[in-house]
Amino acid sequence: MSxxxxxxxxxxxxxxxxxxxxxxxxxxxxxxxVTVMKDSSLKVENVLPNASEIxxxxxxxxxxxxxxxxxxxEYQKVFGTEPKIQLNDKFANPSExxxxxLMERAKKPQELQNVLTTxxxxxxxxxxxxxxxxxxxxxxxxxxxxxxxxxxxxAFRNLQ
Amino acid sequence: MARRAGAPEVSAxxxxxxxxxxxxxxxxxxxxxxxxxxxxxxxxxxxxDTDVIxxxxxxxxxxxxxxxxxxxxxxxxxxxxxxxxxxAFLDNGGDGTCSYCQGVKNPESSDNPTKAIISLKxxxxxxxxxxxxxxxxxxxxxxxxxxREAQRLFGRKFVDMEAEYLNPETPDxxxxxxxxxxxxxxxxxxxxxSEAETSSN
Numbered sequence: 001m002s003x004x005x006x007x008x009x010x011x012x013x014x015x016x017x018x019x020x021x022x023x024x025x026x027x028x029x030x031x032x033x034v035t036v037m038k039d040s041s042l043k044v045e046n047v048l049p050n051a052s053e054i055x056x057x058x059x060x061x062x063x064x065x066x067x068x069x070x071x072x073x074e075y076q077k078v079f080g081t082e083p084k085i086q087l088n089d090k091f092a093n094p095s096e097x098x099x100x101x102l103m104e105r106a107k108k109p110q111e112l113q114n115v116l117t118t119x120x121x122x123x124x125x126x127x128x129x130x131x132x133x134x135x136x137x138x139x140x141x142x143x144x145x146x147x148x149x150x151x152x153x154x155a156f157r158n159l160q
Numbered sequence: 161m162a163r164r165a166g167a168p169e170v171s172a173x174x175x176x177x178x179x180x181x182x183x184x185x186x187x188x189x190x191x192x193x194x195x196x197x198x199x200x201x202x203x204x205x206x207x208x209d210t211d212v213i214x215x216x217x218x219x220x221x222x223x224x225x226x227x228x229x230x231x232x233x234x235x236x237x238x239x240x241x242x243x244x245x246x247x248a249f250l251d252n253g254g255d256g257t258c259s260y261c262q263g264v265k266n267p268e269s270s271d272n273p274t275k276a277i278i279s280l281k282x283x284x285x286x287x288x289x290x291x292x293x294x295x296x297x298x299x300x301x302x303x304x305x306x307x308r309e310a311q312r313l314f315g316r317k318f319v320d321m322e323a324e325y326l327n328p329e330t331p332d333x334x335x336x337x338x339x340x341x342x343x344x345x346x347x348x349x350x351x352x353x354s355e356a357e358t359s360s361n
Contacts, residue, residue: 017176020176021172021175021176021179024176024179024180024183025179027183028179028182028183028186031183031186031187031190032186034190035186035189035190049288049289049292049293050292051197051198051292051293051295051296052296052300053198053296053299053300053303053319054196054197054198055196055197055198055199055322055323055326056195056196056323056326057195057196057197058326058327058328059328063195117199119195119197120197122288123288124287124288124289124292125287125288125289126287126288127284127285127286127287127288128282128283128284128285128286128287128288128291129284129285131288131291132282132284135202135355138202139202139203139204139205140205142204142205143202144201144202144203144204145199145201145202146199146200146201146202147195147197147198147199147200148197148198148200148292148295149195149196149197150196150197150198150292150296152196155292155293155296155297156239156240156293158289158290158292158293159228159239159289159290159293
C-alpha cells in the first residue's frame, strides 16, 4: 500500500503558508509604527471654513496647533457656549496663548525654533474678537508665521 | 497511554487571522492627513524705526463690519466683487513705472504694484468664516496676478511653482532653479497685506 501513498515526483508541492503570519505581522508592525495617535482630544467644535488659495502644511514637526471653537456638548455645562481656546488638552484664556507658544517652542529642537508655524484651527462660527486677541498674543511672543487651517473648497460656501 | 504522551500542540493556523484582524484595525484607524490653510505673516509688534509716509491712493482699505458687509475704498461692495476690485487696484500702475501692468492706469489709484498696500480691518463681532473668505479673495487676487506674470515669463502657473518649491520631496537642484523664479514673481507683486487692530464697535 505504501506504493500508493507515495507522491509522484512530478507533482507540485502545496505552497507553504507557514510564513503568512510573519508577513502579516510585518505589515501590522509597519502600520502600528506609522499610526499617530492624536495627542489631544478635541473639546471644542471644530468645523473649519473653506478656502481655495491654500498651501499645505508639509512638516508636521514645525507646527504648533491652537484650537478655537464652541465647547462640545459635554463641556457646555461648565464652560458655556461661547467659543473658547483649547491648548493641548485644556481650555485657556487668550492671555495664556503666549506662554503656551513659548513652551511648545522650547520643546522643539534648536534648529526648528525659528521656522515654526502656528496653525489656527478655528471653528467657522467663532468671532474675530477672540482671534484678534490670539493674534495679538502671538505677536507679543514673536510667533509671526500663522496658518489659518481650512478645508479645501469654495470660499463662498462659508457665507451660507 | 500513548495519547497522554505530550500536550497537544496549539494550532497556529488562526494566527494569520488574528494578525489580519489587527492589521485591518490599524489600516482603518490610520489617518495620514495633511493640514492645509492660508499662510499669513503677522506684523511684528515693534513699530518700524522710520515713519513711512504712504499716499492715500496707494492704500486699498477693506473694512468688514459685524454683519459681514464689506466696505472697500468707502464703497459698499459684494464679496464676490472683491477679488476683481483688488486686482484692478494692484494692477493699476498709475504712475507708468510698471511695465508689466495691464491696468487702466488711473492716476487716482495705486502708483505701482510694489507700492500698493491692501489694508484689512475687521470688527470684533465679525464671523471668522467671513474673515477667511475675505482673506482668501485677497490672497487669490495676488495669486491671480502672479499666475498671469508667471505664465508670461515662464509659461507656468505661479501657484504650481511655489507648491513644487515648498514640497520637501523636490530635489535640491530643481528647488534652486525654482527659488529664483518664485522670488522674481513675488517681487513683481509683493504681498503687502496689512491688518489693523480690530475695532471694538
